[in-house]
Amino acid sequence: LLHLLLPPPRAHHPTAVASTTQHGQGLVQFVLAAHEGQRNTRLFWAACRAYENGIGPDLADALVDAAVRTGLTAREARSTIASAARMTRQRP
Numbered sequence: 001l002l003h004l005l006l007p008p009p010r011a012h013h014p015t016a017v018a019s020t021t022q023h024g025q026g027l028v029q030f031v032l033a034a035h036e037g038q039r040n041t042r043l044f045w046a047a048c049r050a051y052e053n054g055i056g057p058d059l060a061d062a063l064v065d066a067a068v069r070t071g072l073t074a075r076e077a078r079s080t081i082a083s084a085a086r087m088t089r090q091r092p
Contacts, residue, residue, distance in 0.1 A: 024050065024059045031066040040080055043067045047084030056085055 027046040034042040047063055050056040060081050067077035 023053060024055050024062065027059065028062050028066045031063055032069060034070045036071065039067065039070045039072050040076065043072065043077060043080045044084050047081045048088055051085050051088040056081075056088070 027050055031039075031043050031046050043063060043066075047056065047060075050059045050063065060078075063081055064074055064077040067080070068074055072080075
């Protein structure tokens with residue numbers, strides 16, 4: 001009788017974690033490949049994708065590090081990532 005009252009157990013999907021990690025690394029690599037004139041745009045795009053996929057907060061520090069390695073300041077990078085977070089939050 002108890003099993004009828006309790007919700008079913010959650011399915012365990014270990015590949016979802018792996019694909020999220022891989023996706024996050026792909027976004028970091030996308031930022032690292034940026035050249036002058038495209039650094040901020042690439043960072044914004046990558047941060048938007050990260051937040052849309054629910055990994056933005058976990059990936060933010062890695063994106064900042066990648067952006068700094070391409071020549072942006074940490075402040076510029078954090079500002080761009082914050083803009084991406086706001087932008088993706090406003091979408092329905």
